[in-house]
Amino acid sequence: MIRIPRLVLAGLSGGSGKTIVSLGLTRAWVNQGLAVAPFKKGPDYIDAAWLSLAAKRAASNLDPFLMDEAAMAALFAHKAQGADLAFTEGNRGLFDGGDVQGTFSTSQLARSLASPLILVIDATKMTRTVAAIVQGCANFEPGLDLAGVILNRTAGDRHRRILRDAIEHYTGVPVLGMLPKMRENPIPERHMGLISNREYAGQDAILEGIATVVGDSCDLERLLEIARRAPALADPHHSIWPESVTAEKPRIGYVLDAALWFYYQENLEALRRAGAELVEVSLLSEAQWPKLDGLYLGGGFPETQAQALADNAAARDRVRNISSAGLPVYAECGGFMYLCEELHADGKIYPMAGVFPLATTLCARPQGLGYAEASVVAANPFHPVGTTLKGHEFHYSRCLARSRYTGHGDKPVFALRMERGSGMLDGLDGVVAGNTFAAYTHIHALGARHWAENFVREAARVKTARTR
The missing domain is CATH 3.40.50.880 (Class I glutamine amidotransferase (GATase) domain)
Known part of the structure; x- marks a missing residue:
């Protein structure tokens, strides 16, 4: 058995803010001296590249469609080895997959990794209704460990107080962060998602700014405690890499x-x-x-x-x-x-x-x-x-x-x-x-x-x- 502190972070849909939260949390933990092994769920190159910059180490993609479960578990264990925390950013909506059963979804990945899950919710123009959403997500799929929520685009102290009270009163799921509205996206988007890190100057300053906002708005220590409570995983003992086929070194x-x-x-x-x-x-x-x-x-x-x-x-x-x-x-x-x-x-x-x-x-x-x-x-x-x-x-x-x-x-x-x-x-x-x-x-x-x-x-x- 192997112990890997881990979290999966998901959103209700694309555009919920999970990428900004993921980048901010990752860089904030790195700034605290932690070694964070970054992962991106799904076939995504751009978010993975930004996660690599935030973590200061290469991110890997985990995808239940592109690889079988044994290979995915072995890759996760291999890349997370020696890290203080393995952090995975989901894709699309939490339960969105290839069919009505949610095959290949972020929730499937979280269950496969036996990982606590944190849900990012865009709270724009919403108060008590957010509790019904959280309650529905917590009970929708057996075996999903919804360990906390982070609320994005909150409007002010009063709005944040009502949101927290409603969620914790009706659901018992802890609120682990509440981000203010940002006047503009710190990383602009275009037709294929975020602007490439190779075409945008000052990436490190951008990431440090995001880390400051997210770090000030989220309970980093409590999130780490949740990650550390994740159960031990079976050692995959699965060879995922090819053997050398030549001595020629082409x-x-x-x-x-x-x-x-x-x-x-x-x-x-x-x-x-x-x-x-x-x-x-x-x-x-x-x-x-x-x-x-x-x-x-x-x-x-x-x-x-x-x-x-x-x-x-x-x-x-x-x-x-x-x-x-x-x-x-x-x-x-x-x-x-x-x-x-x-x-x-x-x-x-x-x-x-x-x-x-x-x-x-x-x-x-x-x-x-x-x-x-x-x-x-x-x-x-x-x-x-x-x-x-x-x-x-x-x-x-x-x-x-x-x-x-x-x-x-x-x-x-x-x-x-x-x-x-x-x-x-x-x-x-x-x-x-x-x-x-x-x-x-x-x-x-x-x-x-x-x-x-x-x-x-x-x-x-x-x-x-x-x-x-």
Whole structure:
């Protein structure tokens, strides 16, 4: 058995303020000298990145859809090891999941981790009614440990007094914090959620300001006491990482800059454990790249850097040459957009790397949003034919079947047939050209255990062939 002090923080819905509360609590505890292991429930890169900054250590994503329960428990135990507190920010509403039973919900995660849960409620224009909401949440699902509430956007002392009295009188659930209304969101939002931490200056000062407000408004010590009362967990004894598949130590570059930076830390760790040497490269910098045996392009915001990406012709040529030379190249979402011939955004057309005879165009509304499931139907270096992949999509761009260059070259081959989700074209995703694979669907290495080993094995083959 292992003891891990832990809390899960959830909201009634998106926009309740749980992210601001999560960031503030995390940084406030760090400022007290505590080691906080941060987690984000769900397939979310942006909130996880902000949590990493707040905790001053990398956050991990926990998701009952993307990985099985044994892998999720093992990951949680592995990443929380040695920490004073494991803190998980939920997603969507507390009970919202994939179906009427709430499958894959934050409440399911809290029950799976046997974790006390703290509920954030937006108290705008509400007094006694909040007690009915708390009582309903406390009794809605058997086995949920609703240990306290934090009220957000309270209007003043009188409002706060009525809220506290009503909740504690009718429900017995303690009120552990009451935040005032903030005149403006300290972290502005845009079409995919919070502004990226890579595009917003002064992140540390922002986090310190949030920590001050949240720390002054919440009972940090009582929250810690609740976390420490969490029951012991069974030691998972479950191997979640791949074994090394080669002694060659192939070098895989992964793009990390303001354009592409969506990576699960576990995907990178899985590649390392499978035997790869990882190196950061940039599509925006003029710096030369080291010799590579493979390339990984994550998701991100290529549309915000479209002109800079187009202007860096050397990088575009380099990526196209890497692909045509047969090195394994894996791209997700934003990385796929870069590998197309064009990116259409804000009334302009920007040239991209031109690996695929396709283009993408930015839209005003989401074109793919939520969990995805796909069958692998065509050969590629990364995913065996017949495999079912679980992943997620979150993109405002859509794929165009032809670029303005009339889609020259061979007709694209698509390796994925979408059983759930949008994909690229006609229910298909995962375009393939030689050893290059790109998809709108993001996968998690702990849910697609074959991926890292196959990627590294193919990169090792390239390195060996070059050496010979």
